Amino acid sequence: MNTLPQQLANGLFLGSMYGLIAIGYTMVYGIVQLINFAHGEIFMTGGFGALTVYTSLPDGTSIWVALPLMVIGGSLVAVLIAIGAERFAYRPLRGAPRLAPLITAIGLSLALQQAVFNWYPKADNALSFPQLPGGPFHVGSISIQSGDIFLVVVAVICMSGLAAFVRTSRTGRAMQATAQDPDTAQLMGIDTNRIIVIAFAIGGLFAAVAAVASGLKYGQVKYDMGFQAGLKAFTAAVLGGIGNIYGAMLGGLVLGIAESCASAYISNIPGMEQLGGGSWANVWAFVLLIVVLLVRPQGLLGERVADRA
Amino acid sequence: MTDISLTAVDTLPAAKSRTARLIPLPLGAARAVTLAGAVISAVSTFLSWTYTTAFPGDLTVTGYPGGLQVLTLAGALLTTLFALSAFGVKGLGWLNPSHSQNSVLLLALGTFVTTWYTVIAIAYELKGLANLDPGGVIAAVGTLVLVIGALGLPLDRQPALPADGEFYELGRFAENASVRRGYRALRDLRLAHSDRPVNDPRTLPGWVQRLIITLAAAIGLSLLTFAIGTEYSEIFIGLLILIAFGAWGLGASGLVRQFSQLTAEHRSFASAMGFTAALAYPFVQNDEHYANLGVNILIFGTVALGLNIVVGLTGLLDLGYVAFLGVGAYAAALVSGSQFSIWSGVQFPFWAAALTGMAASLVFGVLIGAPTLRLRGDYLAIVTLGFGEIFRLAVNSLDGVSGPKITNGPNGIAQIPDLELFGYNLGDAHDIGGFTLGRYANYYLLMLLITVIVVLVFTRSANSRIGRAWVAIREDETAATAMGINGFRVKLIAFALGASLAGLAGTVSAHVTYNVVPSPYQFAGAAPPNSAFLLAAVVLGGMGTVSGPILGASLLYLIPEKLGFLQNYELFAFGIALILLMRFRPEGLIANRRRQLEFHADDALVLPGKAGA
Amino acid sequence: MTTTTQAPAGTPLLEASGVIMRFGGLTAVRDVDLTVNTGEIVGLIGPNGAGKTTFFNCLTGLYVPTEGTVKYQGNVLPPKPHLVTKAGIARTFQNIRLFANMTVLENVLVGRHTRTKEGLLSALIRGPGYHRAEAKSRARAMELLEFTGLADKAEHLARNLPYGEQRKLEIARALASEPGLLLLDEPTAGMNPQETRATEELVFAVRDQGISVLVIEHDMRFIFNLCDRVSVLVQGEKLVEGTSEVVQRDDRVIAAYLGEPFEGAPEDEAGAEIEAAEARNISKTEDDQ
Structure with a gap:
């Protein structure tokens, strides 16, 4: 079914996933101006962590019991790696020229990906991931998979939770302050190191949730799933306005919908018959990024980056 | 004091x-x-x-x-x-x-x-x-x-x-x-x-x-x-x-x-000796396999040197550099007269093919750079990473089925004919003064010429007004623009120059490997070339130096080649190496300006940096 | 030992009128007028956070003023920093921003960038024109290094220089672009009295070369020795402008910034008496208790 409502729905689901991952990128960049290239791999390890939990549960465990455990397990792995990366790879380089932490991030991303590839049993190919029963559900002409429902539910929970946390809690306000002006925040008595760790941790948590959702949706996890997802998610973060968590979500949705519609509809444009379809979806996503950078580089909702000039 | x-x-x-x-x-x-x-x-x-x-x-x-x-x-x-x-x-x-x-x-x-x-x-x-x-x-x-x-x-x-x-x-x-x-x-x-x-x-x-x-x-x-x-x-x-x-x-x-003092004193003589040694290499090798290794080292070393202009001198993080190599390779392949090329009737002589490769890469370089170099530097990393991916995907799909037929999809353009320069066919073995020069040895010598050109381009541009502007941008872009440097223009020149040099190397690599396929041109893969490998070569060898990237490329190419059992762990090792390098020796193996630090060790003090007044 | 040459107040060189700079809800600079004439040294003082550096950034194209205009030699400033330098305004920075891994000579050569035009092609071909231009640039750079007393350290890395010489290098680098107006942002921060005097001499020498100077500083003796006119910026507004004597004695300036009458001001004797009387009073009350 290639109807517009279906495409929009598909885009919504895809976009929610991008948005969850994008939040990790945008929070970290907003505070320390670092593109955490390893974030895509953190997403991937969250998925593998969840899978490990599942495979270590006794056979016959209901998916409804397993699922929360998988989310917890995956989150633990992702958050630990994220915090470890901050502590041991990025923090020692805080004063260094900007190229150094970027290259470190790339190295970390490579190392994580290859570590899973080499040492996780049978990870050289995709590993199958459990599925939720039921579905597809039909709402009007739109068909919705059970995995999609999970995705939307958790995305809403996470986003609203984060929004509330940032706005009302003391730590949340401290995060806003650190994002705007880290030096002054420190002078005001805010422990910026702790704030940075929290930002990494939240990013890791959301990425892990997104990974479980991805596994449910696509039925598999693969060692290189982080690379593409990471790239798309960072695009989403830039689209929405880097540093802006609402922007990350919005950017994710926009990107998801654009990608869905492009795959479905571009081939209908005369002259571009061969440029639609799945293999070109990524190309169009990239073109969208370039266009946004040209036309509105601060993103849809505006940047929120610490002024370090 | x-x-x-x-x-x-x-x-x-x-x-x-x-x-x-x-x-x-x-x-x-x-x-x-x-x-x-x-x-x-x-x-x-x-x-x-x-x-x-x-x-x-x-x-x-x-x-x-x-x-x-x-x-x-x-x-x-x-x-x-x-x-x-x-x-x-x-x-x-x-x-x-x-x-x-x-x-x-x-x-x-x-x-x-x-x-x-x-x-x-x-x-x-x-x-x-x-x-x-x-x-x-x-x-x-x-x-x-x-x-x-x-x-x-x-x-x-x-x-x-x-x-x-x-x-x-x-x-x-x-x-x-x-x-x-x-x-x-x-x-x-x-x-x-x-x-x-x-x-x-x-x-x-x-x-x-x-x-x-x-x-x-x-x-x-x-x-x-x-x-x-x-x-x-x-x-x-x-x-x-x-x-x-x-x-x-x-x-x-x-x-x-x-x-170092001697070579600094007799710079041109030292370079000539280095060139002679490199020239002698195929003559002291009697095995085609080793000549093949030599060519590949030269190709990757040259490409790394081009990346060195972008990353090492100007400080622009380009993560999709290998795509420019691919653009050059495909452009050369298309005009090489191969029957798999859509322009199989056309067969450019080498100099024209080289120019085509360079021009194609230059165009893409400007297309990518123009929108992105105006923005904060981190965006360039993501955009180039995306471009690298897109290049491979696009080229893979331009096979007439999922896209217009340009690059023959996953099978690539094969059977690229050997170059012939002034009647000397590089594909045949020739006897010169008692030495036998096989196919790879011939291409080695051609590539050596290209490498010399690239080294010249690098040194001449680095030690000039534009080179100083590049380094100034890398050191402190705000101060550089305050000194009158048009940041965007200077960065675009570096980016475009780097792209064209990669395109030039790509032209030769297309002929050396007989065919051009999409699969090697990715960010990280088992065998070079790939962008992670090139970046690691530049960083490991020493950013901003001439011999650094060549040394880095040689090491990074030889080690997995010789230690075959490491191939699966190669990328993991790259990753760890990058992390450790940045932590403990960010200047790489061959450090730039170290000589000067040694000369003035007695004045060594710490720049105040942001502590300031 | 200070050298003062009476330079005639010349034609207006820099005219900033009604400059307002807003960042979102914060107004950093409110309606500031400032003029610098040829041959003048003008000072800009005020408490930290008063908007002085922000104002500087408006004068150099780093920020585009929200309202108001800045004119240099009668033309409105271009909105990009490198074009402003090309037009003839050069600056130094509050936190030293040298090119740490380049040599002293190379730092100054970078400063010459905007007055030379040899590009990539010329560098690759290295024709006679290129060599001539390079030689000329080097000669001029060495001149500037001698002018600032750094000639014997030409091949040292900038990061290896002692602090005072790094400041001098920044000035040499700024002068390399042949400016008509030099903006100095806290040039003597962190310097001892000897180095401060040396910087004073240097600034006078710069003025004698025909270059006007606008300087932000906190060292009052430096400012009052050096400047023909002083402007006081408090919370983004210009409070007072005038000669050193006028500004020193202004009550508002004293209240907002100087705190006490500066030594050498006429009230000083009275002030000393009052202090002595208070001291006697305190010791009396202590004795009582």
Whole structure:
């Protein structure tokens, strides 16, 4: 079914996933101006962590019991790696020229990906991931998979939770302050190191949730799933306005919908018959990024980056 | 210096390194033990170390050294020579101009590690210590004695207060006091010999200086040929270990510094010698496989040099650089006359194909750079990463089925005909003056020409107004624009130049590999070329230098090639290497401007940076 | 020992009128007028956070003023920093921003970038024109290094220079672009009295070369020795402008910034008496208790 409502729905689901991952990128960049290239791999390890939990549960465990455990397990792995990366790879380089932490991030991303590839049993190919029963559900002409429902539910929970946390809690306000002006925040008595760790941790948590959702949706996890997802998610973060968590979500949705519609509809444009379809979806996503950078580089909702000039 | 100092910055006094021994031995005893160890090790290489030839290289013969034993022997001999020189034996003083004992320790360590590696490898591969002959045991003991003796020598160690101005010091950011103490203890163990003065070799007669440079080139060529020609991985590893410690030891002895001064003095002669050595390489190789290795090293080294302009000089993080190589390769393939090309009727001569490749890459470079270089630098990384991916995907899909037929999809453009220059067909073997030049040797020579051009482009642009503008942008873009540099324009020039050079190299690579397929052009993959590999080569070799990226590319290409079992772990090792490099030695192997730091070590102070007023 | 040459107040060189700079809800600079004439040294003082550096950034194209205009030699300033330098305004920075890994000479050569035009092609071909231009640039750079007393350190890395010389290098680098107006942002921060005097001499020498100077500083003796006119910026507004004497004595300036009458001001004797009387009073009350 290639109807517009279906495409929009598909885009919504895809976009929610991008948005969850994008939040990790945008929070970290907003505070320390670092593109955490390893974030895509953190997403991937969250998925593998969840899978490990599942495979270590006794056979016959209901998916409804397993699922929360998988989310917890995956989150633990992702958050630990994220915090470890901050502590041991990025923090020692805080004063260094900007190229150094970027290259470190790339190295970390490579190392994580290859570590899973080499040492996780049978990870050289995709590993199958459990599925939720039921579905597809039909709402009007739109068909919705059970995995999609999970995705939307958790995305809403996470986003609203984060929004509330940032706005009302003391730590949340401290995060806003650190994002705007880290030096002054420190002078005001805010422990910026702790704030940075929290930002990494939240990013890791959301990425892990997104990974479980991805596994449910696509039925598999693969060692290189982080690379593409990471790239798309960072695009989403830039689209929405880097540093802006609402922007990350919005950017994710926009990107998801654009990608869905492009795959479905571009081939209908005369002259571009061969440029639609799945293999070109990524190309169009990239073109969208370039266009946004040209036309509105601060993103849809505006940047929120610490002024370090 | 001012007497009353109200400056806000700590001014650290320049400190001299301390001399102390790590093992308390009387001096005479230490020297004797060192020499004894060296002799024992050398003698042991004439014995057999194992009784079976299952271990590669023939280590079963008594009477002459074979395989890895040669390495141990070389190490022991070198250590003896340097030890004698350091102990003050007349006539050998020139070997150790810095008069530091550190070189002895380092060479001793090199011999030790190589030998113990061999011994352990024998035991491990043949599954049992019993397979080790007494000769091997004697070697192990001998080298151990050697190291113990060397540790008893008065070594130059890290000064109490480091005056070095590296931009971050080990453990400085550690929050735990005991961790900091631990780092301090580690740092105190460090050898330090760079502040020892050495005689200026420029006082030697001119012909002697040139002779030294020539000899160095010849030695370099032999080592490289030997390294490329190693047939089994164990000896390659052993050679690497020995070369690493050897280089370190030579540095400690001050010879490296003197050599740098010589090459700085006779810059063009040194370059000519280097070129001659490279030129001689295919003539001293009689195996096509090694010539193939040589070509590939040249190609990747050249591409790395192009990336060096973008990343090393200007500080722009380009993560999709390999796509420009691919664009050049595909452009050349399309006009090469291959029947798989959509323009199979067209066959450009080489110079036209090269220009086409360069032009195509240039166009893409400008297309990517123009929107992105105006924005914050981090965006360039993501955009180039995306472009690298998109290039591969697009080229994969332009096969007439999922997209218009341009690049023949996953099968690529195959059967690219060999180039013919002035009647000399590069695909055929030719006999020149008694030497046979095979196909790869021919392409090697062509690529060497391209490499020379690229090196020229690099050095000429780096030492000019535009080069200074690039470095200024890298150092501090705000200050650079305040000095009147148009940041966007200068960055775009660097980016576009880098892209065109990659395109040029791509043209040759298309012909060397007979065909062009999409699969190698990715961010990270098992075999080069890929962007991660190129970035690692530039970073490892030394950003901003000429020989750095070439050295980095050679190492990173040879190691997985020779140590085949590592191929799966290669990328993992790259990742770890990048992390460790950035943490501990961000300037890479060949550091830029280090010579100047050495010359002015007495003025070394710390730039205030952001602490400011 | 200070050299003062009476330079005639010349034609207006820099005219900033009604400059307002807003960042979102924060107004950093409110309606500031400032004029610098040829041959003048003008000072800009005020407490930290008063908007002085922000104002500087408006004068150099780093920020585009929200309202108001800045004119240099009668033309409105172009909105990009490198074009402003090309037009003839050069600056130094509050936190030293040298090119740390380049040599002293190379730093100054970079400063010459905007007055030379040899591009990539010229560098690759290296024709006679290129060599001539390079030689000329080097000669001029060495001149500037001698002018600032750094000639013997030409081949040292910038990061290895002592603090005071780094400041001098920044000035040499700024002068390399042949400016008509030099903006100095806290040039003597962190310097001892000797170095401060040397910087004073240097600035006078710069003025004698025909270059006007606008300087932000906190060292009052430096400012009052050096400047023909002083402007006081408090919370983004210009409070007072005038000669050193006028500004020193202004009550509002004293209240907002100087705190006490500056030594050398006429009230000083009275002030000393009052202090002595208070001291006696305190010791009396202490004795009582």
